[in-house]
Amino acid sequence: MGCVQATAEVNRAASAPTYLGVETRLLDGNLVNFIVSVTDTTTENDVAAYSECAAAQYALIRGFGFARHLRTNVSQEAGIWRADAVYTISSALPDGLRTIDAEVIVSNCREFRIPTV
Secondary structure (H helix, E strand, O other), X not given: OOHHHHHHHHOOOOOOOEEEEEEEEEEEOOEEEEEEEEEOOOOHHHHHHHHHHHHHHHHHHOOOOEEEEEEEEEEXXXXXXXXXXXXXXXXXXXXXXXXXXXXXXXXXXXXXXXOOO
C-alpha cells in the first residue's frame, strides 16, 4: 500500500484525533526527525499519518518535493500516542519503496484535517 492511500485510510474513522504538536530535528543534511503526539485515538495509524504530514510539509518548506520514510517508532502512554519518525528529504524522487510526493501528501492532509508543520 502506498503512503498516499495510508494517509487517506487512517482518517476515515468516526472519531477525530487531537493533534498535540510536532517537534522537528535536523539530524544531518537532509535527514530529519519528527516527534509528534496525538490523543483521542485508539490506533497508531493516526500518529503515523501525522508524522507523514509533518515530513511532507517540512520538505516543501525547505524547497524539496519528496521524502523517503526510514523508520517510525510509535508508543502510547496515559492516552498520548507518540511517533518518533525519520525521513530523508530530496528534490528528486528518491530510491526505495517508502517514498512520498510531498505536494500530494500535504493536499491529503488538508483534506483529512491533519495538521502539518
